Amino acid sequence: METSAQSTGEQSAAMRLLLACGIIAPLLNSVVILILGAIRPGYNAWIVPDSNLELGDGGWIQSTNYIVTGALLLAFAIGMRLLLRTGRGSTWGPILLGIYGLTFIVIGPILPDPALGYPPGASSALTIHGAIHILFGLLQFTSLIAACFVLARRDAELERRSWSWYSVATGLLVAASYVAFVLTAKLLDGGQQDSLNGLALLAAAFGSLCWRFA
Numbered sequence: 001m002e003t004s005a006q007s008t009g010e011q012s013a014a015m016r017l018l019l020a021c022g023i024i025a026p027l028l029n030s031v032v033i034l035i036l037g038a039i040r041p042g043y044n045a046w047i048v049p050d051s052n053l054e055l056g057d058g059g060w061i062q063s064t065n066y067i068v069t070g071a072l073l074l075a076f077a078i079g080m081r082l083l084l085r086t087g088r089g090s091t092w093g094p095i096l097l098g099i100y101g102l103t104f105i106v107i108g109p110i111l112p113d114p115a116l117g118y119p120p121g122a123s124s125a126l127t128i129h130g131a132i133h134i135l136f137g138l139l140q141f142t143s144l145i146a147a148c149f150v151l152a153r154r155d156a157e158l159e160r161r162s163w164s165w166y167s168v169a170t171g172l173l174v175a176a177s178y179v180a181f182v183l184t185a186k187l188l189d190g191g192q193q194d195s196l197n198g199l200a201l202l203a204a205a206f207g208s209l210c211w212r213f214a
Contacts (some may be wrong), residue, residue, distance in 0.1 A: 018079025025072035025101075032065040048118040049181075051133065054111050056119040067108035073101025089154035096147035103140035107133055141178045145171045 036053045037045045043053065053062040077098035084090035113130030114122035148171030155164035 015079050015082045018075045019083065021072040021079065022076030022097075025069045025076065028072070029065060029069040029104075032062065036062055042120045043118055048116050049112070051107060051112045051137070052115060052118050054108075055114060055122070059111070063108045063111070065108075066104045070101045070104030070106075070108065073104060074098055077101055084154075087154060088157050089150045093147055093151045093154065096143045096150060099143040100140060100147065103136045103143065106136045107140070110136070141174060145175050145178075148174065 033045075033050045033053065036058070037043050037050070040053060040056070040058070050062070051066075053059065054066075077094045077100075080097055081090070081094035084093060110129050110133050112133040113127055114124050148167045152164045152167035152171070155161075155167060
């Protein structure tokens with residue numbers, strides 16, 4: 001009995017550690033982005049996507065940041081699977097969160113193309129690796145949005161209405177932020193319109209961070 005209780009306690013501690021990775025990951029990612037963005041000449045967080053910090057001198061730091069963030073998110077997905085075990089969303093919720101984490105690992109070494117004037121003077125012509133980066137960025141947002149709605153259905157089935165609506169609201173926020181990013185990135189005008197690019201991504205990141213805290 002003592003051995004069984006000890007084993008259960010160890011499993012519980014391991015699960016809590018895995019779940020904690022879901023909080024550490026976005027915090028780490030955000031702190032690194034804020035620091036790099038502040039010290040990188042010519043970078044404007046209101047205009048340029050954070051993935052462009054992978055380019056230029058010191059770009060390897062942001063690439064490493066993505067890989068570490070992705071590994072932590074994969075650990076979080078495993079913890080979610082251990083926590084949920086059975087019921088609606090117990091399989092696809094963790095799978096979608098795992099895909100979300102995997103996209104960070106992939107976009108680490110696969111660099112984006114220069115965009116919106118950063119790095120200064122670099123060509124913004126589309127390349128194969130840039131196109132792959134874009135596709136995995138789309139998968140990143142899609143998997144997170146889908147995870148929100150899958151887990152919202154689980155909460156609704158368990159009659160946790162407030163949590164269900166919270167997940168739905170988060171999914172809608174992330175979706176709206178991505179649409180705003182794509183549309184404003186295509187505008188030819190500068191100034192305030194372009195500034196929505198960075199703001200949209202910040203809103204999506206903040207919303208998903210709060211959701212994982214909950």
